[in-house]
Amino acid sequence: MLCDVASGTVTLLTPDTEYTDQVKPSVCGNRVVWEDWSSGWGDIMMLTLGSNGPCAAAAFAADPQIGPCPLQVAFSDLSTGAPTWRRWDFGDENGTDEQNPVHVYTASGRYTVMFEVGTPVCRDLAVSEDYITVGAAPRANFSANRTEGYAPLAIAFTDTSTGSPGGWQWDFGDGSSADSHDPVHVFTAGGSYPVQLTVANEFGSDTVLRPEYITIIDAVPGILRFATPGVAVLADGRVAIDSMSLTDLVFNLAENRSLVSWKPDAGSGLARIRLIADSAGFVEENGTLSGFVVQTVAESRVLMTGASLPTELNFVCPGWYPEGAVRVASWDNATPNDIFDLYEVLYGCDYTGFSSIAATMEVDPGGTPVAGMTVRMGADAGWAAREEETARIAFVRLTGYGGEVLPARRIAANGTVWFEADAPGEASRFVLASLTGSGNPFQFVYRVIEQYVTDNPEKAGASLAGATGRDVPIEEIASEYAESMAIGSGLLSLDESGCTACPLSVWAEGGTCTLFVPAGTRATGCDCEPLQEITVMSIDTGDLPAVQEDAALPLGGVDLQPDGATFEPAVRLTFALPSCYATDFGMPAIRRWNATAMDWEPVATVVDAANGTATGTVDHFCIVGLFAEPYPTATPSPVPPAPTAAPAAPAVIVPTMRPTHLTITAGLVAWATDMAVRHPHVIAAAVVLAALLGARRIRR
Known part of the structure; x- marks a missing residue:
């Protein structure tokens, strides 16, 4: 050329x-x-060759360039040089050869637009990176590092909203607010507080409100301490007691060489400490007692840690722990979270609920090994007399993963009515309440209707922790704390903020596993929309994905649907352990299947041997299995003898069971028996009336 x-x-x-x-x-x-x-x-x-003329220069404009989804954009050709053809690429896999097209973007994102023009002589291309921005209003969500504690309590909130919010407005329910991304707020007064978060960006805003999300307990925990000047642990493990340093030291080695007790300082919170030595007993030498201690029995002073009525605690430790400390607190009524847990335990024990709550007592041994304890709570004499006529007063022990009903023993001392019960030595909350169940046959009908026909009422405000005790009629309980239960699949009742309005328990077919979704949970599907329904489906052990790296044996499994659904906070999953697991397998553990990594991931598991359950939490739905190691063949090491004189722990009752014809019939029989024992005059009058009516029919 x-x-x-x-x-x-x-x-x-x-x-x-x-x-x-x-x-x-x-x-x-x-x-x-x-x-x-x-x-x-x-x-x-x-x-x-043979073509003359200027080249075209590509240029374009769009209106608007930013907006919410879906976004309609009008494009304008501003090219020079009289192009004879043109081609648009809108960046979302769509295009056209129109001169001034109108295009609708249907998905959020940033889009690069390319515009090419040409003549018979040449062509030109104009490219604008991230030229169109299509967005949506953010979806508000948040979490907190804790939702309950004693005042003053600092709580760290974390924004977990989606949709790239650019502004935040927090309302903590106590008159305080914040506009930061992840604020830390200090609650100074007892009560239950709603927390609201509003997030916004250039496309809109969204608000999530969680009623009674934060519970501040109006109590000052007391610490019961073992540390006593004059009591030391020697190098060989013996405990040495300086008899001259202790107040009210009591011992008589001639009658009982294994028992020594003293009265600690008032600051310890304890009224008396008793040390029990092994069979060799204590030895006295130069004013010092020494011996190998196998058990410590501690009795607290009368404690006023927040409730309007006093509490006491006796506990037993297997040995002497000079740094031992047990935290105790109490408050009137119960927290909203505890009330929901209370119902779960009571339903499993065939109670319909409670009539009234006196107070709650929390015991936390921390790192101190406690073998058993006796809790004692004072009660108003009028309340006790009134409730004992129509209900059963008992302690309900809450552990965070279940609980049990403890029979309460009535004790009258110094004009105060006391109730006490023996319990295991783990951290627990004890709710002193009057329980309803076998006291009214109509309540059984109510319970059946409530379980099978759910009207999903919105949760009303619960009693504030630290408020004055009150009677709670059964109608109010039904409207405030109704719980939905289902087998296989269940519908979530949602409030205006998209959170669950009432708790839901869904049992897998066969009763091998139950999923518990508490009230106030934000359940979200894969489409980022609030979840309406969940399914718990049992899986045979042979159908579970194989374990790759160890010899764990599957004991059961469930498929939680819809797959990928998320929950904030995490929901509780409880497996029923097979009856043979204690003899045929090692410690059970829950695992979840990671479909991306094609492997099982461990889930923190709490095993309740007395109940025969294994419990864990999951924050997203997938396949979940229960596994156990094969039982070791080696001879186990000898188990040391259990300490003597420890309070016996009553049997734990399996929580949250669906009512059946058998339980209803048994409850009616229990009601009739209870009426005959408590009110024989009523039964006698009914028999006489029945006899008179029968005689009248015979005469006719």
Whole structure:
């Protein structure tokens, strides 16, 4: 190709294809194509012989360039040079050859637009990176590092909203607010507080409100401490007691060589400490008692840690722990969270609920090994007399993963009515309440209707922790704390903020596993929309994905649907352990299946041997299995003898069972028996009336 620069004339020279291998330029008819590296890049150039005229320059505009989804955008061709053709690429896999098109973006994101124009002489391309921004209002969500504690309590909130919010407005329910991303707020007064978060960006805003999300307990925990000046542990493990340093030291080695007791300082919170030695007993030498201690029995002073009525605690430890400390607190009524847990335990024990709550007592041994304890709580004499006529007063022990009903023993001392019960030595809350169940046959009908027909009422405000005790009629309980239960699948009742309005328990077919979703849970599906229904489906052990790296044996499994659904906070999953697990398997553990990694992941598991359950929490739905190691074949090491004189722990009752015809019938029989024992005059009158009516029919 020859080009006359002066005249602009271009003459095509036909290559000698027989003797040359010409590729740059390539000639085809009246077109010449070549590479141009003058700009540093390999641009492809083309010249059409016989065509004259200026090249077109691509340019365009759009209106609007930003907006919520779906977004309609009008594009305008601003090119120069009279292009004869054009091609649009909108960045979402759509395009057109119209001059001034209108396009609708249906998904959020940032889009790069490319516009190419051309003439018979040349072509040009205009590219605008991230030119169109299509967005949506954010979806509000948040979490907290804790939701309950004693005043003053600092709580760290974390924004977990989606949709790239740019602004935050927090309302903590106590008159305080914040506009930071992840604030820390200090609650100073007892009560239950709603927390509200509003997030916003350029496309809109969203608000989530969690009623009674934070519970501040109006109590000051007391610490019961073992540390006593004059009592030390020797190098060989013996406990040495300086008899001159202790107050009210009591011992008589001639009658009982294994018992020593004293009265600690008032600051310890304890009224008396008793040390029990092994069979060799204590030895006295130069005013010092020494011996190997196998058990410590501690009795607290009368404690006023928050409740309007006093509490006491006796506990037993297997040995002497000079740094031992047990935290005790109490408050009137119960927290909203405890009330929901209370119902779960009571339903499992065939109670319909409670009539009234006196107070709650929390005991936390911390790192101190406690073998058993006796809790004692004072009660108003009028309340006790009134409730004992129509209900059963008992302690309900809550552990965080279940609980039990403890029979309460009534004790009258110094004009105060006390109730006490023996319990295991783990951290627990004890709710002193009057329980309803076998006292009214109509309550059984109510319970059946409540379980099978759910009207999903919105949860009303619960009693504030630290408030004055009150009677709670059964109608109010039904409206405030109704719980839905289902087998296989269950519907979630949602409030205006998208959180669950009442708790839901869903049992897998066969009763091998139950899923508990508490009230106030935000359940979200894979489409980021609030979840309406959940399913718990049992899986045979042979159908579970294989374990790759260890010899764990599957004991059971469930498929939680819809797959990928998320829960904030996490929901509780409880497996029923097979009856043979204690003899045939090692410690059970829950695992969840990671479909991406194709492997099982461990889930923190709490095993309740007395109840025969294993419990864990899950924050998203997938396949979940229960596994156990094969029972070791090696001879187990000898188990040391249990300490003597420890309070016996009553049997734990399996929580949360669905009512059946058998339990209803048994409850009615229990009611009739209870009426005969408590009110024989009523039964006698009913028998006489029945006899008179029968005699009247005979005469007729």
